[in-house]
Amino acid sequence: MILLLIYIAIFGVAFMIVRLGLRKMMARHDFTSLKTVTFGDESAVRPDRLASIISVVTLFLLWGAFTGSNWVPVHAPGPFVGDTQFTYTMQAPDGARDNATVHARVFPAEERDDPQEVEPGPGFAKNDSIALAAWRSDLVLMDKNDEITRSDGARVVEIDGQPVSPGSRVEVANGTVAVTSKGSLNFVPYAGMQMEPIWLPAPEAVVARIKEISTRGYQNFTLWEHLFWSLFRVIIGFLFGALIGIPLGYAMGLSDWFRGWFDPIVEFMRPVPPLALIPLVIIWAGIGESGKIILLFLAALWIMAISARAGVSGVAIAKVHAAYSLGASRWQILRHVIVPNSLPEIFTGARVAMGVCWGTVVAAELVAAEKGAGMMIMVASRFQLTDIVLMGIILIGVIGFSIDILMRKAEDWLVPWKGRT
Amino acid sequence: MVFQQGALFEWMSVRDNVSFGPRMAGRKKKEYMGHVNHLLDVVGLQEFKDKSVYELSGGMQQRVALARCLANEPDIILMDEPLGALDALTREKMQGLVLRLWKETGKTIILITHSVEEALLLGERLLVMAPRPGRIHEEYRLPFAASGVGKDLRTVKRDPEFNEKREEILSMIWDMEEEIMGRAEEAPA
Numbered sequence: 001m002i003l004l005l006i007y008i009a010i011f012g013v014a015f016m017i018v019r020l021g022l023r024k025m026m027a028r029h030d031f032t033s034l035k036t037v038t039f040g041d042e043s044a045v046r047p048d049r050l051a052s053i054i055s056v057v058t059l060f061l062l063w064g065a066f067t068g069s070n071w072v073p074v075h076a077p078g079p080f081v082g083d084t085q086f087t088y089t090m091q092a093p094d095g096a097r098d099n100a101t102v103h104a105r106v107f108p109a110e111e112r113d114d115p116q117e118v119e120p121g122p123g124f125a126k127n128d129s130i131a132l133a134a135w136r137s138d139l140v141l142m143d144k145n146d147e148i149t150r151s152d153g154a155r156v157v158e159i160d161g162q163p164v165s166p167g168s169r170v171e172v173a174n175g176t177v178a179v180t181s182k183g184s185l186n187f188v189p190y191a192g193m194q195m196e197p198i199w200l201p202a203p204e205a206v207v208a209r210i211k212e213i214s215t216r217g218y219q220n221f222t223l224w225e226h227l228f229w230s231l232f233r234v235i236i237g238f239l240f241g242a243l244i245g246i247p248l249g250y251a252m253g254l255s256d257w258f259r260g261w262f263d264p265i266v267e268f269m270r271p272v273p274p275l276a277l278i279p280l281v282i283i284w285a286g287i288g289e290s291g292k293i294i295l296l297f298l299a300a301l302w303i304m305a306i307s308a309r310a311g312v313s314g315v316a317i318a319k320v321h322a323a324y325s326l327g328a329s330r331w332q333i334l335r336h337v338i339v340p341n342s343l344p345e346i347f348t349g350a351r352v353a354m355g356v357c358w359g360t361v362v363a364a365e366l367v368a369a370e371k372g373a374g375m376m377i378m379v380a381s382r383f384q385l386t387d388i389v390l391m392g393i394i395l396i397g398v399i400g401f402s403i404d405i406l407m408r409k410a411e412d413w414l415v416p417w418k419g420r421t
Numbered sequence: 422m423v424f425q426q427g428a429l430f431e432w433m434s435v436r437d438n439v440s441f442g443p444r445m446a447g448r449k450k451k452e453y454m455g456h457v458n459h460l461l462d463v464v465g466l467q468e469f470k471d472k473s474v475y476e477l478s479g480g481m482q483q484r485v486a487l488a489r490c491l492a493n494e495p496d497i498i499l500m501d502e503p504l505g506a507l508d509a510l511t512r513e514k515m516q517g518l519v520l521r522l523w524k525e526t527g528k529t530i531i532l533i534t535h536s537v538e539e540a541l542l543l544g545e546r547l548l549v550m551a552p553r554p555g556r557i558h559e560e561y562r563l564p565f566a567a568s569g570v571g572k573d574l575r576t577v578k579r580d581p582e583f584n585e586k587r588e589e590i591l592s593m594i595w596d597m598e599e600e601i602m603g604r605a606e607e608a609p610a
Contacts, residue, residue, distance in 0.1 A: 318428040322486075326442040326493050336445070340432040417431040417475045 237296020307349020
């Protein structure tokens with residue numbers, strides 16, 4: 001909640017500073033800046049790159065600030081770490097009261113420490129000592145050394161001078177103490193506002209993991225091998241899918257019989273999510289490479305077939321007529337008119353198919369695999385290695401994004417006429 | 422066949438578009454390249470031959486279409502409103518080009534147009550068609566195309582005889598239109 005408010009505040013402040021301050025100094029002078037009507041004109045909305053940079057930096061800063069990263073100068077209040085104490089007052093059945101002090105040592109989450117050595121002190125209630133990790137809580141077993149215990153009818157009546165009863169909760173220095181329904185004490189040190197590493201590790205922990213796994217590996221394979229295998233499966237599966245799907249799409253676009261024969265199959269298979277095929281593929285082909293590749297082949301096949309078919313039907317009939325009137329044969333029309341004219345559609349399909357394949361391979365590896373990016377994060381999550389999970393997600397995102405950019409570049413290069421006719 | 426527009430192959434360069442016919446016929450490059458280059462000269466696109474079609478203006482694209490059609494050395498050329506989508510100035514220039522090509526190559530050209538003026542300028546034989554059902558309504562023999570070759574087309578247009586003919590055909594079309602529209606209005610009743 002607070003995080004959301006901070007995020008909105010940064011958004012607003014950055015907007016104010018950039019719009020009112022900096023933009024005045026570096027206003028753009030181009031065609032679009034001369035437009036008088038801009039609101040509602042989509043072409044006049046150009047992403048403010050400065051906003052993009054601030055957005056990414058903000059996310060990173062918030063991540064660092066709320067995980068206590070060394071890379072970020074400001075931090076959200078962290079959990080209490082160190083030695084603290086509170087005093088409880090025990091009342092014996094005969095009405096006698098005695099104070100005892102509980103010494104708590106809170107150590108950082110990833111370390112271990114022993115409780116302090118303390119003097120038992122006078123009276124029937126003896127001083128106690130506990131040690132616990134940050135973000136955790138600990139039950140104070142005061143009965144272990146006290147001379148009159150709860151089983152004798154004694155009970156805790158005050159903590160740091162504040163009256164308590166079973167079920168109540170009081171603030172003490174650096175934490176709270178809750179009295180359980182059975183009358184024992186539960187010490188909870190201040191958790192602060194930072195995330196536990198087990199929920200969200202600091203950025204440097206993730207980077208350290210990248211270094212570690214790229215050299216030493218995880219689950220018998222290095223990071224690059226995991227990623228390579230995932231990519232390799234995507235590319236092989238996609239290639240097979242395109243190799244079969246594109247000719248199939250052309251056949252469906254050109255022949256009544258093919259259209260009739262494959263229409264029900266393609267139209268039925270297209271809406272089936274590839275993920276729903278995972279169980280069947282595992283039954284048929286096991287969890288090895290062939291199963292993954294069959295799955296990705298099926299994911300890409302229908303998309304490529306449909307885009308090739310759409311590409312054929314998108315050919316302007318005037319072009320086909322022109323080619324006929326210039327004396328081209330059917331084969332030549334296919335080769336010189338239909339295929340090049342359907343390339344833009346096929347590229348659009350290929351981009352979609354690559355995206356779907358990448359998503360499917362990660363999901364398939366989550367279910368069962370010996371290597372791969374999805375398997376890496378799945379196994380890591382079972383061992384609560386959140387930094388590996390986070391690293392895997394970031395790398396999967398980066399790779400998916402790079403694939404899309406590469407496909408777009410290839411498209412610009414191979415079909416420069418797209419959208420210009 | 423020359424189409425209204427958009428029938429060029431935009432994945433090919435200008436030269437590949439023009440040489441499409443001979444290439445499809447499987448002729449050797451040496452044989453057709455001279456002819457293709459000549460045609461590119463005729464339509465004035467020699468310096469644009471390596472450009473992509475989508476980089477050209479509408480008038481240039483129609484000239485490519487014209488050259489592509491001629492490269493196949495057809496006996497009859499059918500032009501389906503080839504100048505319809507061009508601006509007035511380009512259109513006038515293209516009319517001169519069509520006239521010149523007609524005279525130079527001696528080919529039969531069937532040109533479909535909505536412009537009476539264009540029909541008068543370019544046609545030897547003018548067939549006025551009527552709609553619903555499509556049929557030939559009237560036939561004229563015209564002298565302007567033969568005399569107009571090489572001349573400034575605007576001088577032809579200033580010719581009183583030319584204007585007279587234009588008015589005659591236009592009023593004939595108006596009458597025909599009224600007759601058909603009148604029939605259409607009566608029909609539902």
